[in-house]
Amino acid sequence: MPPVKGLRERLRDGESVICAEGYMWELERRGFVRAGVFTPEVVLDYPQRVISLHEEYVHAGSDVVEAYTYYGHREKLRLIGRECDLETLNLNSLKMARDVADKYGKLMAGNLSNTTTFQPDDPASAEVARQAFKEQVEWAVKGGADYMIAETFNDFQEAVIALEVIKKYGNGMAAVITLVPYSPDRTTDDVPLVDALRRLEELGADCVGLNCGRGPRTMMPLLREARKVCKGPLAALPVPFRTNEKEKTFQALTDPISGEKLYPLDLACVQCNRSDIRKFAQEARDLGIQYMGLCCGSSSHSLREIAEVLGRKPAASAYSPDISKSFVMGNSVEGHALKVRDFMMGYKK
Numbered sequence: 555m556p557p558v559k560g561l562r563e564r565l566r567d568g569e570s571v572i573c574a575e576g577y578m579w580e581l582e583r584r585g586f587v588r589a590g591v592f593t594p595e596v597v598l599d600y601p602q603r604v605i606s607l608h609e610e611y612v613h614a615g616s617d618v619v620e621a622y623t624y625y626g627h628r629e630k631l632r633l634i635g636r637e638c639d640l641e642t643l644n645l646n647s648l649k650m651a652r653d654v655a656d657k658y659g660k661l662m663a664g665n666l667s668n669t670t671t672f673q674p675d676d677p678a679s680a681e682v683a684r685q686a687f688k689e690q691v692e693w694a695v696k697g698g699a700d701y702m703i704a705e706t707f708n709d710f711q712e713a714v715i716a717l718e719v720i721k722k723y724g725n726g727m728a729a730v731i732t733l734v735p736y737s738p739d740r741t742t743d744d745v746p747l748v749d750a751l752r753r754l755e756e757l758g759a760d761c762v763g764l765n766c767g768r769g770p771r772t773m774m775p776l777l778r779e780a781r782k783v784c785k786g787p788l789a790a791l792p793v794p795f796r797t798n799e800k801e802k803t804f805q806a807l808t809d810p811i812s813g814e815k816l817y818p819l820d821l822a823c824v825q826c827n828r829s830d831i832r833k834f835a836q837e838a839r840d841l842g843i844q845y846m847g848l849c850c851g852s853s854s855h856s857l858r859e860i861a862e863v864l865g866r867k868p869a870a871s872a873y874s875p876d877i878s879k880s881f882v883m884g885n886s887v888e889g890h891a892l893k894v895r896d897f898m899m900g901y902k903k
């Protein structure tokens with residue numbers, strides 16, 4: 555297989571990069587991650603499931619196999635009494651991602667996430683975050699990651715620490731840094747989000763952007779503002795949920811019928827459909843966003859929509875919908891099938 559073109563080179567040449575995220579959410583849905591603590595012990599307990607999801611996302615169009623080490627840091631594993639498994643979990647996860655990436659000629663990314671224990675303007679908690687990131691970056695180097703993703707930072711200061719650690723210990727790896735946009739257009743340490751992205755870019759991130767938190771409809775306006783002030787490549791990885799002006803984040807969404815809050819377990823009723831995802835991908839592409847994907851709630855069929863909007867034909871496109879051959883909705887419905895269709899579609903009362 556020819557050598558895989560690096561992330562920096564792709565971005566420099568104006569290419570688009572599709573990155574599947576949302577492993578935690580999807581593996582929770584499949585019964586391998588516990589909602590609440592959301593730790594990735596599935597890597598150790600059911601490794602085959604992680605490999606299979608990596609392969610599924612590549613099949614659907616991802617250019618990147620992201621090692622599933624999200625929340626696989628010391629602070630989180632302590633909560634489930636598995637701190638002693640930390641190194642094995644990280645190295646195994648990186649190896650699985652590396653193997654799948656090599657098998658299909660894709661990029662492999664190491665992963666850092668917010669520690670959840672960070673306190674702004676508290677040097678002690680900054681040091682805890684720095685140490686957690688340092689060991690994960692060193693494992694990513696050892697595991698042969700092509701670049702680092704540092705994601706879902708709600709505090710600007712913690713994102714800066716992640717970037718500094720990648721630059722210091724990452725052996726020259728590129729860094730994609732994404733902040734999570736919540737309801738106000740600023741980080742939880744009160745830096746306007748767009749300003750925070752610009753500053754991360756100035757500090758040397760190879761690509762900056764937003765992931766998680768908001769759905770396409772409420773993330774796009776921020777990205778439009780970011781496009782005006784950031785000079786380099788931008789990343790957009792929303793959650794595929796129907797957030798709106800009143801409920802900007804998926805955590806804020808309510809059930810259209812009962813009015814109850816839906817996060818985190820009952821969001822299926824406000825999931826973006828394929829047309830929503832297609833619209834997002836078109837808008838992001840037209841805005842010149844080069845690095846694209848979906849976060850929590852992502853699934854293969856949604857990812858394939860993005861890939862196809864970007865002109866790709868991943869292996870899963872061999873099974874893209876062709877409704878023309880449906881026996882009730884196709885081009886040549888006749889005979890009894892017409893009656894079946896009318897019953898089915900509610901045309902017959």
Ligand SMILES: [Zn+2]
Binds near residue numbers: 576765767793850
């Ligand atoms: Zn997410």
